[in-house]
Amino acid sequence: MSKQDNGCGPRRGYHHGRLKDALIEAARHLVTERGPAGFTLSEAAKRVGVTAGAPYRHFTDRADLMSELARRGFEQFSQRLERAWDEGKPDAIAAFRRMGGAYLAFAREEPGLYSAMFGNVATLSTPDSGAAADRALAAIRNAAAAILRQHGASDAGARDLAFQIWAYSHGVAMLAVSGHLNPAHDADPTRILEEGARNLVEMSIRRALAGAPAPPPSPWGRPAT
């Protein structure tokens, strides 16, 4: 690897060497700077010093590159969630709160990447990126099950709790990233996420301990007696 560069910036020789990685890296930067819609294949190619047609040797089209970017995003995302969880130490509740913080932090640090990951259906519905997304959900489900068990409840409701926590985190993250939830308006995303997640978890524990894993569709407001 004497004639090729480090993957960032134009290269010298005729062949690039690591064009695929370099393009994805450039795409990540573009998406961070200008959002998923602002990303352009041509500009990514130009940034790594290559012609507009060159990417088609490595990706079938623009959507394919986006999908690969999303896949890597999900992989990184899952790792950060798992690291924050840290096997549930020192206890499931504390670890779970850390994971919630990591979720929101990722979305806010990389809003473009996060939007690309969860943006369009078609963009990321390749099998690979789907599997990576599943891993993130699995991390949440794993944590939910640990919390229920630690509180002496059956973890039968872990799946539902995980979906609730995921949807809630996603909603808070998206609203925060899109500016609908601003601290100035007395709506600090971190606080909203913490309190709502706590409510979902606590209620889930209560129901599990009450022995009604799937309460029938009755009018709510008070627990089914």
Added chain:
Amino acid sequence: MSKQDNGCGPRRGYHHGRLKDALIEAARHLVTERGPAGFTLSEAAKRVGVTAGAPYRHFTDRADLMSELARRGFEQFSQRLERAWDEGKPDAIAAFRRMGGAYLAFAREEPGLYSAMFGNVATLSTPDSGAAADRALAAIRNAAAAILRQHGASDAGARDLAFQIWAYSHGVAMLAVSGHLNPAHDADPTRILEEGARNLVEMSIRRALAGAPAPPPSPWGRPAT
């Protein structure tokens, strides 16, 4: 209005007459068919039988049209939420559940429009569309306050509950629309929304009745005793 058409399809005379409305209507269809990213100013112009430059007599640019589309979307959205709420009849809980159903139904019936509304920050951050969005949130907050009051609690926590419900509904709606939450995978969006929203509401009532409107940041899992 003898020489102009009904706003859909090509017109006959030199002047269109209702170009602005016709363009927005065409945009709505395009966004429904192909998503917010698939919408093209040129095609909208072509569909209503006008040159590509004509829209610039009514909109400053593509983003301006999108913003106006989002504004109308929010207006419609707010109306549907308010209609579903129906002044809280017959009781706040039942009305609230109806509103949740209306929320999800809107997002699923008009996924493109919903994505456009909540998609990009810059796209809809005009004052007008912001105000329309606020109206939707106000409807939710109003319902939250009614629920708390009906249960003999102070409505001081209505604002927080509204944000929680909104974020949760948004998360479920987005995951459902983007295909991450599919019924086949044992994750029916309607059920997830119902159960989670119920948990948030019930927990909020419990806390309000316990007299702790804003619990301090203590490790959760059990209510602050």
Added chain:
DNA sequence: ACCTGAACACCGTTCAAGT
């Protein structure tokens, strides 16, 4: 006041030709 027509820069994509 409202729209056309032509123009410009830019983008996605293809493909024969170069290394």
Added chain:
DNA sequence: ACCTGAACACCGTTCAAGT
């Protein structure tokens, strides 16, 4: 095997010119 160069259709945007 990998990239260039030229080409095509398309898009956003501008603007002088038409009605």
